[in-house]
Amino acid sequence: MSAAKFSNPVVRWIDHRLPVFSMLDHTANEYPTPKNLNYMWNFGSLAGLSLVIMIVTGVVLAMSYTAHVDYAFESVERIMRDVNHGWLIRYIHMNTASFFFIVVYLHIFRGLYYGSYKAPRELLWILGVVIFLLMMATAFMGYVLPWGQMSFWGATVITNLFSAIPFVGESVVTFLWGGFSVDNPTLTRFFSLHYLMPFLIAGVVVLHIVALHRFGSNNPIGIDTKGRQDTISFHPYYTIKDMVGIAMFLLLLAIAVFFFPNAMGHPDNYIPANPMQTPAHIVPEWYFLPFYAILRAVPDKLGGVLLMFGAIAILFILPWLDRSPVRSARFRPVFRIFFWLLFIDALALGYLGAMPAEGIYVTLSRVATAWYFLHFLVILPMLGVFENTKPLPKSISEPVLATTGEAA
């Protein structure tokens, strides 16, 4: 911590007592980052940006929202019609929620492909899964707030899952609802928690970043950096590279917000909640569909709930399921095939979650669910033992120089 390196005396005075400038300097200039990160490494900063957008728009929306079953729907319409640019704030909030999940799913698959969860980054990965779980809870409760038909019935269906817990299930559900059905106490507590949880996420994000900075980013080759020739400073190289990603993200977000604001929502949520009338099809938001498909694939309620949560829980132990010493899929020819099969499997589950649970869709959901667990519980552990991996390069600079030589 050398305060002397700042020329501005005010900065020096502050930094001596509160080393924020040293911290910034360390992050931007000293913190070594592998020089070979590709654009798949943009999604971490994009997830952070999404969280900030959600918190800022959410705080503004909360100023005009009324958490009461008789007024919630109407207050959202007031925001859409009478609050200055309220429609814009709400559409940004709605669509950024979806974009947040797109970004995080890509971030997760990036980690899966390049083995970013492997030692010594196990806790970094686990904190990421915690963030993902918190995001899901937050998004679920946020979707309830407009108190439309899908809000109400989605809340009813999902909270009912907890009644599958043996012995105490019914009590747990009553506790979640604050009563004997989804009603005003449910809405008010969901609003309270929906406001709280993004800040919990922000806290875990800080831990996620602390854990990241311990060993630095993984990289597309998946081998450790071997010295200064393998790394560059975060600024300006990755600040500008992240900027490109941010520009692309904002451009796509703007297209969604301004031209297709309701494309990722469900029309039924523009119908006020009616506890007496069940919608023809209750479907969760698109980002829950793969898990919804797993839930419905099991004929037993408790089994379905266990598998659905198990699908996420399995990610916590992933670092110990995949024992291959090689991180990056680039040097794991068999793993690479199975990675893409898993990717297709996840997309298939998402599609099946949106389809009615009848006929061929049930069978396909079961096959896709089985494959998901087979991948993590059987294939990954076996690959760690039997796969012939390709030889790893000696250092990052070596293959980087070699490939650019070829390209040029």
Next chain:
Amino acid sequence: MRKLIFATMVSLMSAVGMPGAALAASGGDVTLLKNDWSFAGIFGHYNKASMQRGFQVYLEVCAGCHSMKYIAFRNLADLGYNEAEIKAIAAEYEVQDGPDEDGEMFMRPARPADLMPSPYRNDNEARANNNGALPPDLSLIAKARAHGPDYLYSLLVGYQDAPASMEVPDGMYYNNAYSGNMIAMPQPIYGDDVEYADGASTSVEGLSADVTHFLMWAAEPKLEVRKRIGVAAVFFLSIFLIMSYLAKRRIWADVY
């Protein structure tokens, strides 16, 4: 009850039958007509003349049963009416106000700031007057149905004689756009139901298109400003993306 809800969810429920409501979807063929709406597309905008005609259709055909709870008279300025016209339209309605200084509620002519009064005092009265079916509020209907405007238009022009194979119960009507093909709403538009001042077509198709245009505005009144800002935002962000990329290329030039 909870188990019941869950069971229905797991089997992905078909609609729970409500007394008098439309019968559950039974796989009838549904026809969706695609129209060229002026509000569609990147530069979409509303057609004020069509919206005014649609408002007239709403008042003379729909408003007897369907409320528009989220629309205030002042909002009609979007349709091109001036302040005096809006005051005149509002003044034709009576709304309850009060309490006055004696503590009494009283009726007074509506003002532009008032919301449009509903035809029924509550849902029960609405059902009682409509054979048990509840005419939905129309403020958001164009967003509350899949394919909103195309669907509404198709529904309004979709009344036909039922095929011989289909038995339509009393109080239900055959419609080729409605899920299950049986709807509780009698055919609202037959053509020439309304007299237009501007001489536009009053065919079933003409009236249906106009009222759909009006309903789309009611559901999404900020559509024009949204798309206008959107064009500017996308233009700005495209430049931003190109500049970022060029800057990135330049900064990275010395790395490899």
